[in-house]
Amino acid sequence: MREELFRAEKYQVIGQLAASISHEIRNPLTTAQGFLQLMNRDNLTPAQLETYRNYAISGIEQANSIITDYLNYAKPAVELARPIHIQEEIDGIIPMMSPLCVISKIEVVIKHLSKQPIYVMGEAKKFQQCLLNIMKNAVESMPDGGVMTVTTWSDNEGVHIHVKDTGVGMSDYQIKRIGMPFYTTKEKGTGLGLMVVISLVKAMNGTISYYSRPDEGTTCVLKFKQLLL
Numbered sequence: 001m002r003e004e005l006f007r008a009e010k011y012q013v014i015g016q017l018a019a020s021i022s023h024e025i026r027n028p029l030t031t032a033q034g035f036l037q038l039m040n041r042d043n044l045t046p047a048q049l050e051t052y053r054n055y056a057i058s059g060i061e062q063a064n065s066i067i068t069d070y071l072n073y074a075k076p077a078v079e080l081a082r083p084i085h086i087q088e089e090i091d092g093i094i095p096m097m098s099p100l101c102v103i104s105k106i107e108v109v110i111k112h113l114s115k116q117p118i119y120v121m122g123e124a125k126k127f128q129q130c131l132l133n134i135m136k137n138a139v140e141s142m143p144d145g146g147v148m149t150v151t152t153w154s155d156n157e158g159v160h161i162h163v164k165d166t167g168v169g170m171s172d173y174q175i176k177r178i179g180m181p182f183y184t185t186k187e188k189g190t191g192l193g194l195m196v197v198i199s200l201v202k203a204m205n206g207t208i209s210y211y212s213r214p215d216e217g218t219t220c221v222l223k224f225k226q227l228l229l
């Protein structure tokens, strides 16, 4: 199934989002608090102490990730748009992904099909953040290893970037929901990554679509207007 994502518009009321963010942050913090309180009990075994400590830490980490993702969405632009060299930018992002790829035994294949440098107008940091979020999802969909292929090219329709994985894929139900705030299928997910991606792509006047089937992997398709220098 194919789904083009532009849901960000529906969620532009940042204040409304802030209210639900507070709620989402409170949950893991309450969990952390509960486990820290348990640690005050007498006669705990070292194993119990360790379990409680780990739960408390992971609750705090979870709250922290939600705040980071939310701020990435809400914070105003500081950088100015300039020409971004697509192939160079993508080659620069890959090394940031490699620790995660090594751990999960994922092979990364980069295919720059156009010989000429391709440029789009945008803010390099936002472009990076956008691709990092998409690639991170691709990697996380392949917990037992696989291949992530990033393909770029330009033609008279514009600039194309495909991020393909051989991961778990998505059902039609899932694909309809991705990008909505807090929609996640991961134990440690925030469900804010794609919401951030959609708003970044929109800021660059691009489009994002997902093609996926369960067990057959997923392709994220990005399109931008080419800047001819």
Ligand code: ADP
Binding pocket: 133, 137, 138, 141, 165, 167, 168, 169, 170, 174, 178, 179, 183, 184, 185, 186, 188, 189, 190, 191, 192, 193, 194, 195, 217, 218
């Ligand atoms: P998070 O990664 O924190 O769960 P995202 O907004 O980045 O939040 O993604 C939302 C959901 O979309 C994920 O939990 C997952 O179910 C689904 N998803 C996104 N990308 C992929 C992918 N490449 N393969 C399979 N599922 C994906």
Ligand code: MG
Binding pocket: 133, 136, 137, 193, 194
């Ligand atoms: Mg994500």
